[in-house]
Amino acid sequence: MNVFPPMLSERLFVPFLDEVDGTLCLSAGATAAEMTAQATAHRLRFPLLLDESLPLKDQVAATTHAPASLRFGPYCDNILGMNWRLPSGRIARIGERVVKTTTGYDWLRFLLHSGTRFGEAVDYVIRLRPDCGFTAIAFFEGAHKALQTCVSKLLHSGWMHWWDAVDFITEGTASKVRVVVHCVLEEADIFTRQLELIASSSHAHLILQHHAPPPLDGLPDLVLKTTTDRLADLAAALSQEVERSIALCYSGVLHLYLKPGEDLAERIHALVQKVAPELHALGGDWHSRWLPAMPPTVTESAWIHTLEQAIHDSTTS
Amino acid sequence: MFTSPAQLAGYGADGLGYKNHLPDAVVIPADAEELASFMKGAKALNVPVILRGAGTSLSGGPVAVQGGVIVHTSSLKSVREIHVEGFWCEVECGVALNDLDAVLKPHGVFYPPDPSSGPVCTLGGNVASNAGGAHCFRYGVTSNYVLGVEAVMLDGSVHRFGGPAGGRGLWREDWKRFMIGSEGTLAAFTRFWLRLLPLPEKVWTFRATYPDLKSTEAAIHALVAHPSYPAAIEMLDPRGVAMVESSQMACGLPEGSFMLLVEIDGPEALVNARVEPVAEILRQAGSQDVMFSDADDIRKKLWKARKASGGLLGQLSPSYVVQDAVIPKRALAEVLQLVYDEADAAGIRAVNVFHAGDGNLHPNFLFDSRVPGELEKVELISKHLMQRVIEVGGTLSGEHGIGNDKSSYMPLVFGPDSMRLQLAVPATFNPAHQMNPLKVFDNRRFTA
Numbered sequence: 215m216n217v218f219p220p221m222l223s224e225r226l227f228v229p230f231l232d233e234v235d236g237t238l239c240l241s242a243g244a245t246a247a248e249m250t251a252q253a254t255a256h257r258l259r260f261p262l263l264l265d266e267s268l269p270l271k272d273q274v275a276a277t278t279h280a281p282a283s284l285r286f287g288p289y290c291d292n293i294l295g296m297n298w299r300l301p302s303g304r305i306a307r308i309g310e311r312v313v314k315t316t317t318g319y320d321w322l323r324f325l326l327h328s329g330t331r332f333g334e335a336v337d338y339v340i341r342l343r344p345d346c347g348f349t350a351i352a353f354f355e356g357a358h359k360a361l362q363t364c365v366s367k368l369l370h371s372g373w374m375h376w377w378d379a380v381d382f383i384t385e386g387t388a389s390k391v392r393v394v395v396h397c398v399l400e401e402a403d404i405f406t407r408q409l410e411l412i413a414s415s416s417h418a419h420l421i422l423q424h425h426a427p428p429p430l431d432g433l434p435d436l437v438l439k440t441t442t443d444r445l446a447d448l449a450a451a452l453s454q455e456v457e458r459s460i461a462l463c464y465s466g467v468l469h470l471y472l473k474p475g476e477d478l479a480e481r482i483h484a485l486v487q488k489v490a491p492e493l494h495a496l497g498g499d500w501h502s503r504w505l506p507a508m509p510p511t512v513t514e515s516a517w518i519h520t521l522e523q524a525i526h527d528s529t530t531s
Numbered sequence: 532m533f534t535s536p537a538q539l540a541g542y543g544a545d546g547l548g549y550k551n552h553l554p555d556a557v558v559i560p561a562d563a564e565e566l567a568s569f570m571k572g573a574k575a576l577n578v579p580v581i582l583r584g585a586g587t588s589l590s591g592g593p594v595a596v597q598g599g600v601i602v603h604t605s606s607l608k609s610v611r612e613i614h615v616e617g618f619w620c621e622v623e624c625g626v627a628l629n630d631l632d633a634v635l636k637p638h639g640v641f642y643p644p645d646p647s648s649g650p651v652c653t654l655g656g657n658v659a660s661n662a663g664g665a666h667c668f669r670y671g672v673t674s675n676y677v678l679g680v681e682a683v684m685l686d687g688s689v690h691r692f693g694g695p696a697g698g699r700g701l702w703r704e705d706w707k708r709f710m711i712g713s714e715g716t717l718a719a720f721t722r723f724w725l726r727l728l729p730l731p732e733k734v735w736t737f738r739a740t741y742p743d744l745k746s747t748e749a750a751i752h753a754l755v756a757h758p759s760y761p762a763a764i765e766m767l768d769p770r771g772v773a774m775v776e777s778s779q780m781a782c783g784l785p786e787g788s789f790m791l792l793v794e795i796d797g798p799e800a801l802v803n804a805r806v807e808p809v810a811e812i813l814r815q816a817g818s819q820d821v822m823f824s825d826a827d828d829i830r831k832k833l834w835k836a837r838k839a840s841g842g843l844l845g846q847l848s849p850s851y852v853v854q855d856a857v858i859p860k861r862a863l864a865e866v867l868q869l870v871y872d873e874a875d876a877a878g879i880r881a882v883n884v885f886h887a888g889d890g891n892l893h894p895n896f897l898f899d900s901r902v903p904g905e906l907e908k909v910e911l912i913s914k915h916l917m918q919r920v921i922e923v924g925g926t927l928s929g930e931h932g933i934g935n936d937k938s939s940y941m942p943l944v945f946g947p948d949s950m951r952l953q954l955a956v957p958a959t960f961n962p963a964h965q966m967n968p969l970k971v972f973d974n975r976r977f978t979a
Contacts, residue, residue: 224946306948323708372732439698497694524955
């Protein structure tokens, strides 16, 4: 027997900034720059940014991860709640404003990257992190083997938790490893010493840019998800067919950027055909903002239909 | 298969010991194939099916409220693969959490979620309830680490959602998101692919005491915003401290104070530089008794006292309920005061030992379910607490799950549209509610 009667309306999120919890509720259409302006005033930041001028919802629609996912996890671990517009136009609350929940089924993570089949985000509640005030970007350059050694040393130690990003970037025939450091100024020397140590022990050349803005790579054309150890080989195999690739090393995510052109979708499709079997075998996947999602399997068609029916019922009753 | 009352007695309750529901039978499949074969037959049996690991749930999850068969997954306890370069492992659902930790440690990696029941709780139960633990403030909960789930549906079909790469695999949608935290209401889990992290090299543990809630709250607020990103920020109230100090776990904690247990970890050069700034934060908030150590024996003693508190409660009182609400941290002092006021007025002992960094409250109400009226008093306090939790923007459960303990509060959380979305999930995978009926939502009744 219910202690409480059913609610008659949704408990929708209203815009707020909670500087104690480091949470911010804002329109899904707000740009990264607008979000940053609100957060910075409270010495907070949202580290998972790819483009300053685009709405956050476009970034979420383009990929599941950003470079700083190494330290803070994918978007779905940093977006806590949503006001979600159902296909009928009615709005439902999904998720919470607190950082931890196991209350009911996890629609938030399911919907976040499901496209527009089940509706679209109206507002996000995002998790902010302390703005430590100092950002540096390090580039390691050198032979391919030296760069691979750098990545291994950056990831396989207790330091791994403290890099904002470790990315393997390939443009044409040139490759480099990018490390983003975000810390208090007093700790900058400690990070610098560790980076120098890794460079010298890996026979790589280190270029360090202090007080650098966080890198904004833009929206990828194609995103591949594989395992951490398979990422370098995958990037190398595709390097000749793309303009630029950025491998988010720990996350196992490859962001691919192709030359614009009328045949862009066809070229992306060809790449997908080439790599999809291997990705799927590992429980990975691909996603492109230029291609429709994979058709559902027979089994999941029935599941999707049931969910759609429930959403339809919720909009007609 | 067990069917005799003596054999079934151990399966009547979970960690929420005072609610007892004996199953009609218990089966222990030898392996995943046998489990799948049982699931296929279970539909025809037309009885409720309840999956159970170690039974340490604190929400009345793996119990047979409507009778039926409990499927005990204790035989599926193999760590099948550890892939250090790929930072993942593949484990069966019956592996105990601490056993996995022990196997991973020589490889220099770890699996971060760390509920207090780690020595016995199984990964199947952890995934089913989206378990957390003390170090989740920085590291996150189970759902942050599950890359893939192998699930057996009621028709015996076996599906792999995700895998070592942590994506969708061959599926269009990311179905594993519904599986994690589904409390045994959708499918039986047989194995998982879990994400791993490198072990931190250096750990410092701090202990600070405070005279009142306000100054404790101020310390928590300062710590959560600090660039040192503490791994854990735990709080014991004076009643919790007294409980520990009067037990075999006593470790010299100063009584009569609110105590914070804080941990920072990382590379030695970095974490050593953060020790004094963190100590200064604790002092500035009003503590005149800040201690810290990197010595393993001292640190372990402090954590043993913290983690054993659940067991101590069981020794102190014939029955107890632990709530699991999460609230915005600005409301910590106010909501804790509500707990004390309501419990004291009702003559019920309340002890608070919880994950302060996450705002994840664990008020423990000690009572005797054999005394008429005591359970009703606890339920009334819980009702008032949950109402306030939702009013301040919180949620019912952070890491224990809903089970049948909190299902009656769900209408506080979900409005009409979001409630329909919630109920659509079991309608998709388990429409007759044959799997773990009367859990999560109390209208999920199995009708044979």
